[in-house]
Amino acid sequence: AQSVAQPEDQVNVAEGNPLTVKCTYSVSGNPYLFWYVQYPNRGLQFLLKYITGDNLVKGSYGFEAEFNKSQTSFHLKKPSALVSDSALYFCAVRPISSGSARQLTFGSGTQLTVLP
Amino acid sequence: DTAVSQTPKYLVTQMGNDKSIKCEQNLGHDTMYWYKQDSKKFLKIMFSYNNKELIINETVPNRFSPKSPDKAHLNLHINSLELGDSAVYFCASSRRQGASSGANVLTFGAGSRLTVL
Numbered sequence: 001a002q003s004v005a006q007p008e009d010q011v012n013v014a015e016g017n018p019l020t021v022k023c024t025y026s027v028s029g030n031p032y033l034f035w036y037v038q039y040p041n042r043g044l045q046f047l048l049k050y051i052t053g054d055n056l057v058k059g060s061y062g063f064e065a066e067f068n069k070s071q072t073s074f075h076l077k078k079p080s081a082l083v084s085d086s087a088l089y090f091c092a093v094r095p096i097s098s099g100s101a102r103q104l105t106f107g108s109g110t111q112l113t114v115l116p
Numbered sequence: 117d118t119a120v121s122q123t124p125k126y127l128v129t130q131m132g133n134d135k136s137i138k139c140e141q142n143l144g145h146d147t148m149y150w151y152k153q154d155s156k157k158f159l160k161i162m163f164s165y166n167n168k169e170l171i172i173n174e175t176v177p178n179r180f181s182p183k184s185p186d187k188a189h190l191n192l193h194i195n196s197l198e199l200g201d202s203a204v205y206f207c208a209s210s211r212r213q214g215a216s217s218g219a220n221v222l223t224f225g226a227g228s229r230l231t232v233l
Binding site for chain 2: 036044045088
């Protein structure tokens with residue numbers, strides 16, 4: 001069965017500083033990896049995804065994520081945080097291989113707070 | 117136009133009651149989902165339908181019954197509500213899941229907050 005771990009419930013960073021939200025995964029075979037963001041009282045919104053190819057993926061709002069196969073990680077990064085980036089971030093995985101385990105599995109979420 | 121719309125947005129009811137949450141998407145997607153987000157923000161899939169056919173049915177009590185009258189709608193009916201059913205329920209949709217479409221992105225509704233008293 002696939003799983004996703006987001007080891008930090010909360011990440012605080014000062015505005016203008018770089019931010020990292022960590023994600024590690026476990027899946028049979030190769031993964032599709034995703035990051036979604038949830039603002040208060042809203043549904044999840046897609047940020048970026050890794051399918052194949054270049055390990056550095058660029059997404060919406062200046063976010064990027066780096067796929068590291070050896071460390072089974074897909075950390076979300078941004079060079080300069082904004083107060084408006086404050087939200088709940090979810091990492092998700094789905095195995096590429098066909099089979100019954102094709103649903104998207106989400107991590108437990110990381111609350112990012114950017115301090116002015 | 118809202119891509120994935122859910123009604124109602126808030127629902128407060130007594131234990132033992134039966135309630136429904138409706139979901140509609142206008143994206144032309146043919147796969148729809150229900151997710152439950154608990155008080156700790158943990159997100160868990162409940163059901164998935166592809167072209168009105170149930171394809172994912174996680175371990176969910178029989179009191180929960182999804183219904184998909186067409187591929188643009190997926191409703192969730194809950195019988196005999198319990199305190200533990202209090203949560204935010206999210207509907208989502210995506211393009212068909214096939215051998216090469218596992219990378220398709222989910223579009224979520226804004227959620228329906230259910231409070232059982």
